[in-house]
Amino acid sequence: MRHPLTVTLLVLGLTAGIPTPAAQVSIGINLPGISIGINQPTYPELVPVPGYPVYYAPGASCNYFFYDGGYWVFQGDNWYVSSWFNGPWRAVAPEYVPSFVLRVPVRYFRVPPPYFRGWAPDGPPRWGDHWGPAWQNRRAGWDHWDRHAAPPAAPLPHYQRDFEGARYPREEQQGQLHHDHYSYQPKEHWQSAPPPGRGGDPRGGRHGKNPWEP
Numbered sequence: 001m002r003h004p005l006t007v008t009l010l011v012l013g014l015t016a017g018i019p020t021p022a023a024q025v026s027i028g029i030n031l032p033g034i035s036i037g038i039n040q041p042t043y044p045e046l047v048p049v050p051g052y053p054v055y056y057a058p059g060a061s062c063n064y065f066f067y068d069g070g071y072w073v074f075q076g077d078n079w080y081v082s083s084w085f086n087g088p089w090r091a092v093a094p095e096y097v098p099s100f101v102l103r104v105p106v107r108y109f110r111v112p113p114p115y116f117r118g119w120a121p122d123g124p125p126r127w128g129d130h131w132g133p134a135w136q137n138r139r140a141g142w143d144h145w146d147r148h149a150a151p152p153a154a155p156l157p158h159y160q161r162d163f164e165g166a167r168y169p170r171e172e173q174q175g176q177l178h179h180d181h182y183s184y185q186p187k188e189h190w191q192s193a194p195p196p197g198r199g200g201d202p203r204g205g206r207h208g209k210n211p212w213e214p
Contacts, residue, residue: 038062038073040086041168043161049108053153054100056108063109067101069154069186077113081190084174085160094131096193099142100150102127157182 046055046066057064063074073080073089079097080089106112107121119126124143128136159181163169169177 038064038075038080038087038089040064042164043085043158046156048153049104051147051150052100052104053151054104055153055156056104056110058110060110062111065101065104065108066156067098067154068188068190069157069182069184070190072097072101074109075111078196081193083178083191084169086168088171091195092190092193093196094127094135095138096190098188098190099139099145102139102142103145151187154184154186155182157184 040060044057044064045059047058048054049056049065053067055066057066065072065074070081070083071085079092079094079101081092082089103124105122106116106119106125109116109125115130116125127142128139157178159177163177
Protein backbone atom coordinates (compact mmCIF):
# COMPACT_ATOMS: atom_id res chain seq x y z
CA MET A 1 0.00 0.00 0.00
CA ARG A 2 1.28 3.48 -0.78
CA HIS A 3 1.01 5.98 2.05
CA PRO A 4 1.36 9.68 1.07
CA LEU A 5 3.60 11.08 3.79
CA THR A 6 5.04 14.17 2.10
CA VAL A 7 5.87 17.44 3.84
CA THR A 8 5.27 20.37 1.51
CA LEU A 9 7.70 23.23 1.93
CA LEU A 10 5.26 25.66 0.34
CA VAL A 11 2.81 25.16 3.20
CA LEU A 12 5.55 25.46 5.78
CA GLY A 13 6.79 28.67 4.18
CA LEU A 14 3.36 30.26 4.20
CA THR A 15 2.76 29.24 7.79
CA ALA A 16 6.03 30.79 8.91
CA GLY A 17 5.57 33.91 6.79
CA ILE A 18 8.64 33.10 4.72
CA PRO A 19 8.63 33.75 0.96
CA THR A 20 8.77 30.54 -1.02
CA PRO A 21 10.23 30.07 -4.51
CA ALA A 22 7.91 29.71 -7.47
CA ALA A 23 8.90 26.07 -7.89
CA GLN A 24 7.25 24.12 -5.11
CA VAL A 25 9.45 21.41 -3.66
CA SER A 26 8.30 18.70 -1.31
CA ILE A 27 10.77 16.57 0.55
CA GLY A 28 10.24 13.09 1.91
CA ILE A 29 12.20 10.06 2.97
CA ASN A 30 12.23 6.43 1.89
CA LEU A 31 10.81 4.03 4.44
CA PRO A 32 10.17 0.29 4.07
CA GLY A 33 6.90 -0.23 2.19
CA ILE A 34 6.32 3.50 1.61
CA SER A 35 7.05 5.32 -1.65
CA ILE A 36 8.06 8.90 -0.83
CA GLY A 37 10.43 11.13 -2.76
CA ILE A 38 11.43 14.66 -3.51
CA ASN A 39 8.59 16.32 -5.40
CA GLN A 40 9.76 18.78 -8.07
CA PRO A 41 6.66 19.46 -10.21
CA THR A 42 8.42 21.66 -12.79
CA TYR A 43 11.77 21.27 -14.48
CA PRO A 44 14.30 23.04 -12.22
CA GLU A 45 16.71 25.79 -13.19
CA LEU A 46 20.12 24.12 -13.23
CA VAL A 47 23.32 26.15 -13.07
CA PRO A 48 26.88 24.82 -13.53
CA VAL A 49 29.06 24.57 -10.44
CA PRO A 50 32.15 26.49 -11.64
CA GLY A 51 35.04 24.13 -12.37
CA TYR A 52 32.98 20.95 -11.83
CA PRO A 53 31.02 18.74 -14.26
CA VAL A 54 28.02 19.19 -11.96
CA TYR A 55 24.96 21.43 -11.99
CA TYR A 56 23.01 22.63 -8.96
CA ALA A 57 19.51 24.07 -8.54
CA PRO A 58 19.82 27.49 -6.84
CA GLY A 59 16.05 27.93 -6.63
CA ALA A 60 15.33 24.59 -4.98
CA SER A 61 14.70 24.26 -1.27
CA CYS A 62 16.76 21.10 -1.10
CA ASN A 63 20.25 19.94 -2.07
CA TYR A 64 19.58 19.19 -5.74
CA PHE A 65 22.27 18.45 -8.34
CA PHE A 66 22.71 17.00 -11.83
CA TYR A 67 25.72 14.89 -12.79
CA ASP A 68 26.52 12.28 -15.45
CA GLY A 69 22.95 12.12 -16.72
CA GLY A 70 21.35 11.74 -13.28
CA TYR A 71 19.64 14.02 -10.78
CA TRP A 72 21.13 13.77 -7.29
CA VAL A 73 19.57 14.91 -4.02
CA PHE A 74 21.14 14.91 -0.56
CA GLN A 75 18.37 14.79 2.02
CA GLY A 76 18.17 13.43 5.55
CA ASP A 77 21.82 12.22 5.46
CA ASN A 78 21.09 10.09 2.39
CA TRP A 79 21.87 10.45 -1.31
CA TYR A 80 19.13 9.80 -3.86
CA VAL A 81 19.33 9.58 -7.64
CA SER A 82 16.92 9.54 -10.57
CA SER A 83 17.14 9.82 -14.34
CA TRP A 84 14.03 12.05 -14.26
CA PHE A 85 13.80 15.42 -12.52
CA ASN A 86 10.92 14.39 -10.27
CA GLY A 87 11.85 10.79 -9.58
CA PRO A 88 11.09 8.15 -8.65
CA TRP A 89 14.09 8.55 -6.36
CA ARG A 90 16.41 5.72 -5.37
CA ALA A 91 18.72 5.77 -2.35
CA VAL A 92 22.41 5.14 -3.07
CA ALA A 93 24.86 3.91 -0.44
CA PRO A 94 27.48 6.55 0.49
CA GLU A 95 30.35 4.49 -0.86
CA TYR A 96 28.77 4.41 -4.33
CA VAL A 97 28.05 8.11 -4.78
CA PRO A 98 30.24 9.44 -7.65
CA SER A 99 33.29 11.36 -6.53
CA PHE A 100 32.39 14.55 -8.41
CA VAL A 101 29.05 14.68 -6.60
CA LEU A 102 30.88 14.34 -3.29
CA ARG A 103 33.32 17.09 -4.33
CA VAL A 104 30.69 19.79 -4.81
CA PRO A 105 31.70 22.67 -2.50
CA VAL A 106 29.72 23.28 0.67
CA ARG A 107 28.37 26.62 -0.59
CA TYR A 108 26.26 24.88 -3.27
CA PHE A 109 24.22 22.88 -0.75
CA ARG A 110 21.03 24.89 -0.44
CA VAL A 111 20.00 23.19 2.81
CA PRO A 112 23.26 22.12 4.47
CA PRO A 113 22.90 19.81 7.47
CA PRO A 114 24.05 21.17 10.87
CA TYR A 115 27.33 19.24 10.81
CA PHE A 116 28.46 21.27 7.77
CA ARG A 117 28.80 24.27 10.08
CA GLY A 118 32.35 25.58 10.21
CA TRP A 119 33.47 23.74 7.07
CA ALA A 120 35.17 25.77 4.31
CA PRO A 121 32.45 26.98 1.90
CA ASP A 122 34.70 26.60 -1.14
CA GLY A 123 35.80 23.07 -0.25
CA PRO A 124 33.89 19.77 -0.39
CA PRO A 125 32.05 18.49 2.68
CA ARG A 126 34.28 16.50 5.00
CA TRP A 127 32.51 13.25 4.29
CA GLY A 128 35.28 11.18 5.85
CA ASP A 129 34.82 12.98 9.16
CA HIS A 130 31.09 12.34 9.01
CA TRP A 131 30.92 8.79 7.66
CA GLY A 132 33.99 7.55 9.48
CA PRO A 133 37.26 5.68 8.81
CA ALA A 134 35.67 2.68 7.06
CA TRP A 135 34.09 4.91 4.45
CA GLN A 136 37.25 7.01 4.13
CA ASN A 137 39.37 3.91 3.54
CA ARG A 138 37.00 2.64 0.87
CA ARG A 139 36.94 6.03 -0.89
CA ALA A 140 40.56 7.09 -0.37
CA GLY A 141 41.48 9.82 -2.83
CA TRP A 142 37.93 10.95 -3.55
CA ASP A 143 38.89 14.56 -2.72
CA HIS A 144 42.05 14.64 -4.87
CA TRP A 145 41.90 15.16 -8.63
CA ASP A 146 43.48 17.17 -11.41
CA ARG A 147 41.39 20.33 -11.44
CA HIS A 148 42.64 21.12 -14.93
CA ALA A 149 41.39 17.82 -16.33
CA ALA A 150 37.82 17.63 -15.07
CA PRO A 151 35.50 15.93 -17.58
CA PRO A 152 32.88 18.04 -19.38
CA ALA A 153 29.44 18.16 -17.86
CA ALA A 154 26.79 15.88 -19.32
CA PRO A 155 24.14 17.67 -21.40
CA LEU A 156 20.96 18.52 -19.58
CA PRO A 157 17.89 16.50 -20.65
CA HIS A 158 15.86 19.58 -21.52
CA TYR A 159 13.28 17.44 -23.30
CA GLN A 160 11.84 16.67 -19.87
CA ARG A 161 10.39 20.18 -19.76
CA ASP A 162 7.67 18.84 -22.04
CA PHE A 163 6.57 16.44 -19.30
CA GLU A 164 5.79 18.69 -16.36
CA GLY A 165 2.77 18.46 -14.12
CA ALA A 166 0.01 16.17 -15.36
CA ARG A 167 2.16 15.13 -18.32
CA TYR A 168 4.86 13.65 -16.09
CA PRO A 169 5.32 10.03 -17.25
CA ARG A 170 4.75 6.98 -15.14
CA GLU A 171 7.83 5.04 -14.09
CA GLU A 172 7.21 2.33 -16.66
CA GLN A 173 7.16 4.97 -19.44
CA GLN A 174 10.25 6.89 -18.40
CA GLY A 175 12.87 4.48 -19.69
CA GLN A 176 11.60 4.49 -23.27
CA LEU A 177 11.16 8.27 -23.33
CA HIS A 178 14.66 8.76 -21.98
CA HIS A 179 16.05 6.40 -24.61
CA ASP A 180 14.18 8.17 -27.40
CA HIS A 181 15.15 11.74 -26.43
CA TYR A 182 18.50 11.60 -24.61
CA SER A 183 21.49 10.05 -26.33
CA TYR A 184 24.05 10.65 -23.57
CA GLN A 185 25.40 7.49 -21.95
CA PRO A 186 26.53 7.75 -18.29
CA LYS A 187 30.27 7.33 -17.78
CA GLU A 188 29.82 5.89 -14.30
CA HIS A 189 27.63 2.96 -13.28
CA TRP A 190 25.47 4.78 -10.76
CA GLN A 191 22.36 3.19 -12.24
CA SER A 192 23.34 -0.16 -10.70
CA ALA A 193 24.75 1.17 -7.42
CA PRO A 194 23.23 -0.54 -4.34
CA PRO A 195 21.17 1.32 -1.75
CA PRO A 196 22.27 1.76 1.89
CA GLY A 197 22.41 -1.51 3.77
CA ARG A 198 22.28 -3.75 0.68
CA GLY A 199 24.96 -6.40 1.08
CA GLY A 200 27.00 -4.50 3.63
CA ASP A 201 27.23 -1.73 6.18
CA PRO A 202 25.14 1.32 5.24
CA ARG A 203 28.10 3.61 5.97
CA GLY A 204 30.17 1.93 3.30
CA GLY A 205 31.58 -1.20 4.88
CA ARG A 206 31.29 -3.53 1.90
CA HIS A 207 34.34 -5.50 0.88
CA GLY A 208 36.08 -5.38 -2.48
CA LYS A 209 36.71 -2.67 -5.06
CA ASN A 210 33.98 -0.30 -6.11
CA PRO A 211 33.23 -1.70 -9.60
CA TRP A 212 32.40 1.59 -11.27
CA GLU A 213 34.46 4.28 -9.57
CA PRO A 214 36.69 5.99 -12.21
